[in-house]
Amino acid sequence: MTRAFVLAARPEGGPKPSDFELCHTPESAPAEGEVRVRNVFVSVDPYMRGRMTGVHTYVPPYEIGGSIDGAAVGRVVESHDERFAEGDWVVSQLGWCEAGVVAGHRLRKLDPSVAPPSTALGMLGMPGFTAWIGLVDIGRVSEGETIYVSGAAGAVGSAAAQIARLKGLRVIGSAGTAAKVEWLRSLGIEAFDYHETRPKEALADGIDAYFDNVGGVHLEAGLAALRPHGCVIACGAISRYNDLRAEPGPRNLFLMVTKRLRLQGFIVFDHNDRFPAFLAEVGPWVRSGELTYRETIVDGLENIPDAFAGLFRGDNVGKMLVRVGPDD
């Protein structure tokens, strides 16, 4: 038997413990081409909130009583795929569970001598890749520009802010605690606490691009601050994911016309062919320490739902992870 969370109820507003149920499920034996993996780090990501609403968007929704798949890093326990051996570190989509059986072609092997395996869920995984795609392919940002990154201490935000800085941009970033602001400042980001300073004031000098992770007042302030021909890289809107009903959009959206702005939404999964190019550019920065990352690690499988809820409280500095098993 192994343990896995299922969705017990669709969250109304912020996710609650009772929305999830930890179940014991029988373990199946891996068939030819399959691999049994024991999870070590399970990822909780803001986009998962959307999958809990029951609406099909770019990914199928989680179903009531169904498993909660998502990114996880673990080790191979038993392999029937010649590409993997016992003990290998792999990244999978096993999600919120202890262990599981996966087709080998759906796994990516990690080399722990290159970077700690947990980074495959953060700076060198989906969040970092999202930041890079947003800046490079969507925003097409250039050296010397000024960019605003909201949620700059989050997994995507801290990647976007630092990659932008390494590419020679001036970076303004918002975060919600003094500790986050301090960390960002130590990285060369002009950070502000949005509880203390209104985004509109922090952006008074004007910006060329806005990397939106938050939505709401941040988007409205970004539109107001953007210079003509600027761009909104529309990545996320964590301030809105728990809304009980659809809230109105920015009051100044007509600035899109008068300032000839572009607002471009994107989903990183569309850009998977660019993953090698991302790793080739960002991997060396991580190894050299030019690009730093933080992880907020919660221990214990049973704490996954609370770690997930914590994303919306801003509990995490950098990437939020749950350690569900020994990492040796």
Next chain:
Amino acid sequence: MTRAFVLAARPEGGPKPSDFELCHTPESAPAEGEVRVRNVFVSVDPYMRGRMTGVHTYVPPYEIGGSIDGAAVGRVVESHDERFAEGDWVVSQLGWCEAGVVAGHRLRKLDPSVAPPSTALGMLGMPGFTAWIGLVDIGRVSEGETIYVSGAAGAVGSAAAQIARLKGLRVIGSAGTAAKVEWLRSLGIEAFDYHETRPKEALADGIDAYFDNVGGVHLEAGLAALRPHGCVIACGAISRYNDLRAEPGPRNLFLMVTKRLRLQGFIVFDHNDRFPAFLAEVGPWVRSGELTYRETIVDGLENIPDAFAGLFRGDNVGKMLVRVGPDD
């Protein structure tokens, strides 16, 4: 002496007659390189409403007590520029007045044997050019796609809807009266009256692009109906120009992310180098009758403010013009 309107007060809400004052002004003699022009048709355009608010956007605002420049078509009365002769038809930025003196390099000569001069203010002028730039350069629309054009019986809308149809798109268009809907249907547009049918219902089959002239509920419906990777060509928002305060934007703006949409604002003046390409493609369609146009012509200089106010009441079918002098 000649007569010209000046801005008497910044309109609050819909423009009122008392916001404008018709003044008698002395006539200056044209200097070398200048041309004296007698207006025949004066254009009233929705974008002028923004210039009355006193905020500098992409054009300077109109000043209290100052003239109201804008597109006009007229005839040369006296020329000190060898490129122009008495009687020539020209398009100028003389705006809301009877006559004036203009530097020759700021005039474009019209050939009345090619198209009626008034078309230089509509289908073959700024509105038609706006529609073409929006479709071709901003939306980059393709044959076989479905596009929604709001305000489809207006000057820009009727150009956008027909150009899209001639380029092989399926075109859905909204308008506010039965007569407008009937006209649009006769042109092969799937038109609906937005007082009778909610845009959301009219677009239930989905669209690939949305040419927004109206904003408000039309934009929200457009976002809801757009297919993944679709585009909003953000041209105007006539439903909002008279708002007394900034109203909230669409409640479903996050669809920009989940559907990877692009919303691109533009101002036609940025694209003036494309005007010859526009005339080369659209001119022949107008001459052959494949592209039709309507004009709503109000007579009398003194009626310019009411014609302008009529734009926001939907008084015009096609291009709204004011005839301020004899056209022979």
